[in-house]
Structures are given as structure tokens and as C-alpha cells.
Amino acid sequence: xxxxxxxxxxxxxxxxxxxxxxxxSGGRDHAVMAWDVDSMAMKRMTSNHKxxxxxxxxxxxxxxxxxxxxxxxxxxWEASSGLFRGTFIAHRGSSVNALVATPSGLFTGSNDRSIKxxxxxx
Numbered sequence: 001x002x003x004x005x006x007x008x009x010x011x012x013x014x015x016x017x018x019x020x021x022x023x024x025s026g027g028r029d030h031a032v033m034a035w036d037v038d039s040m041a042m043k044r045m046t047s048n049h050k051x052x053x054x055x056x057x058x059x060x061x062x063x064x065x066x067x068x069x070x071x072x073x074x075x076x077w078e079a080s081s082g083l084f085r086g087t088f089i090a091h092r093g094s095s096v097n098a099l100v101a102t103p104s105g106l107f108t109g110s111n112d113r114s115i116k117x118x119x120x121x122x
Contacts (some may be wrong), residue, residue: 005035007042017065019058019079024065026053032067034082044082048075057099057106066106068096074108090116
């Protein structure tokens with residue numbers, strides 16, 4: 001082991017992703033934490049989710065981070081500032097276990113056995 005990021009989540013960690021030089025982590029404590037990889041220090045913690053955070057993905061240009069939760073919601077965060085941009089229900093009654101951002105849009109995968117494609121509306 002090289003390092004342990006501290007302070008730790010208050011419960012299990014389920015997801016990590018990178019956006020630039022910032023590592024994001026999410027877990028059962030409903031929190032999304034942002035870490036500066038160079039200094040190994042926590043930059044901020046947000047907890048807009050009402051349930052476990054199970055998945056994370058950086059947007060194509062890495063300016064946004066998406067988090068998926070056990071309650072079926074997906075939230076969007078500004079990667080540099082942590083500003084909460086909003087949330088939507090991606091899978092009603094089923095966890096969002098997987099996220100990936102592509103030029104086509106945001107794909108979500110769920111316990112309901114579906115994969116859905118989401119695009120920003122204007």
C-alpha cells in the first residue's frame with residue numbers, strides 16, 4: 001500500500017472515478033467526496049443523495065461528475081467546484097449500479113436489468 005486517503009467515508013465505499021487530477025469517491029454514507037490526488041487531501045464532501053452512492057462517472061470533458069444511487073437517482077456535480085447541478089430518477093425503484101459518459105450521452109445500468117441512454121435537454 002502506498003497511501004490511505006483520510007478522512008474516510010463513514011461507511012462502505014462503492015465507487016471511485018477521476019476527473020482531471022481530482023478523485024471522486026461515493027458510498028453507503030450517501031456522500032460524494034472529492035480528493036486532490038497530488039496532495040492526497042480531501043477537497044470537499046457533498047451529500048445530496050438520499051441513499052447509497054453506488055456509481056460514479058466523469059463527463060466526457062471532465063467538467064462534470066455523475067453519481068448514481070440505490071434509490072434510482074442520478075445527480076450531476078460540477079467537478080471543479082462541487083456545485084450541485086441537479087438530479088433525476090433514471091431507474092424508478094431500482095439501483096443505478098453503473099454509469100458511463102460517452103459522446104452519445106450518459107448510459108446507466110440497473111438492477112432492473114436495463115441499460116438506458118440519457119441526453120441533456122435544451
